[in-house]
Structures are given as structure tokens and as C-alpha cells.
Amino acid sequence: MHGSSPAAWTGVIMCLVGITIGGVALIPDPNWILFTIGTVIALAAGVVGYAMAAAGYGADRADH
Secondary structure, eight states: OTTOSHHHHHHHHHHHHHHHHHHHHTSSSOOHHHHHHHHHHHHHHHHHHHHHIIIIISOOOOOO
């Protein structure tokens, strides 16, 4: 099934954690260091998900 793989779950969870950290860092006064850390985590989620998929942890593609 599309997206039901360890690579997809890891990427989505990392992205959610990064966005949450970045969002909380902006309340009530912006903490730009913590915001940057959240942004880096969210952007790294795509790289980690792609690397895991390339390592064989992604969903198998259906032949059409």
C-alpha cells in the first residue's frame, strides 16, 4: 500500500516533530535558534525518508 512503510512513517513523524518545535519556538517571543532547529529537522525528514527508501525500507511499487 502506498506510504505504509517505515521510511514514510519516519519521514512524516520527523516532519511533524520539526514543525511542532518550530511552531512552539515562535510563541510568545520568537526563539530563532529553536525555530532553526525545528526547520532543519523538518527539512531533514525528506532526506531521511528518501535514504531509508533507497535502503529498502520504502513501499514496493506496483507494476502497472
